[in-house]
Amino acid sequence: MNAIEIRNLTKFYGKSRGVIDVNLEVKEGEIFGFIGPNGAGKSTTIRTLLAFIYPTKGSASIFGMDCIKDSAKIKMDVGYLPSEVNYYDDMKVKDLLFYSAKFYKKDCTKRINELCDIFELDLNRKIEALSYGNRKKVAVVQALLHEPKLLILDEPTGGLDPLMQNRFFEVLEQENKKGTTIFFSSHILSEVQRICDRVAIIKEGRILKVEQINTLRTTRYKKIVIEFKNAGEVNAFDMPGITKVEKKNNHVEFLYAGDINTILRKLAQMNISNLLIEEPSLEEIFIHYYDKGDE
Amino acid sequence: MVMASEMIIFIRELKRNRKSFIIWTASLVLFNIMIMSLFPSIADNTKMYDEMIKEFPKGIIEVFGLDKISMFTILGFFGTESYLFITLFGSIYAMLLGASILSKEESEKTIEFLLAKPVTRSTIVTAKAANVFFYITLFNLIFSFTNYLMFEAVKKEEYSLKALLMLSAGPWLLHLTFAAIGLLISVFVVKAKSVYPVSIGFVLVMYFINVMSSISEKLTNLKYFTPFKYVDAPDIIINEKIEPIYLIIMLIIITVSIAATYVLYNRKNM
Incomplete structure (x- = not known):
């Protein structure tokens, strides 16, 4: 079974283009890169997968379930790391993380503590008072704390310093070894290159190519x-x-x-x-x- | 602890809206206590105040309903004085609460966090609408109970408890009506800086229509368009009930607004 299947997905915002006729298959256990410049349609694709927005045409499924109809059920197994982190201004880090954890109907305390140790995150700080990078770390922990089977990462490394990026990639590799599928959207190719098995290139709303990262690098050039x-x-x-x-x-x-x-x-x-x-x-x-x- | 998603969001909203609840409740309760404590001195000087009221322009007298009820009975006093504040300011509170509870997630962009959790959009609407209902009901219970204590403390003679009960239920229904309309409007009006003027403006316009319909014979049919008229104090005091037609209209507005909110919120691109 594929972790993600996108079929003929088209999304227009009024007249402006989101994505056009996108077809993608991400296998279970794969780390799949999704690259393109800003405005190419990466976030639109992800937002449709998560049913934040609805497709103009086409459909998408995650673990064989329809992204729109079964959205709530799907999200039990999905961790999402947004590119822009926006959290409740009255919450401390721990309030946000435990609020998030409650929705998954299991005790995530141990994992939260592990992850906060790895990323050196202070649970008692107010989120509002955190720097951009630290807020991103909250989002990383938030995406990982329920040990999801699919991670959807939208420009995940923005704001993280090189040391934290390294730890982040290490955590991703560990998760992947446990069987987690990772959908990794980015405009920074070196990070996609570093971690992904396959990569899709998107430009102006259309998928240009899907290739093994190895073939992509070693073909002819x-x-x-x-x-x-x-x-x-x-x-x-x-x-x-x-x-x-x-x-x-x-x-x-x-x-x-x-x-x-x-x-x-x-x-x-x-x-x-x-x-x-x-x-x-x-x-x-x-x-x-x-x-x-x-x- | 495992609990339903509705409950998780409900409890979160309980915390989030607690401060504004306390401020609004405390202000209006204290204000009411202040006004009601003036009643004995006014009731003792009926003659003087009666002369004064006769000097008021006809319009003012009609707006306050003094042509129909006397402000020298405790019900009349409450109905012409405090009742204005509990209906008008209570409605602004209710409308703001209803209009911001959904839209706040969008204007602060936290909706992405919430929608990435295993919850349906209907669950979000249910939890938040329930929270609005809870706070408005609690607000009205506290106000009405303290108001009843004030009645007992300052009364000069017995009054109709039924009329007081209706004067307590009226604002509650009015607030729920505005909150439901607020909920629906917030599907379209999302930005924080628009939510406030739109909500407050809507309530004030409705109040203004109410004023117009009571002073002008020609505009009397406008009364069907403003919820304030549905719970007009003089009518409630005289008839000891809220007119069934108005009750039905309010229930329809509430039901339709909430149903439309569910449908539209589910279809919305966030």
């Missing part, structure tokens, strides 16, 4: 950076199969999608001072997909 001894060769440099060319002084970098031997033979004839051949970052591939989408 190599990122190549060359430093020439003299600047004249930089301007002259060109060959089939290169994209995203950036030339600066005696320095050129690009993505290469051809036979690696061809380019090595060509480079051998040139006067080079430094050479770097590496896996392109997801970011670079991603931008490449975007350009193709534009064509």
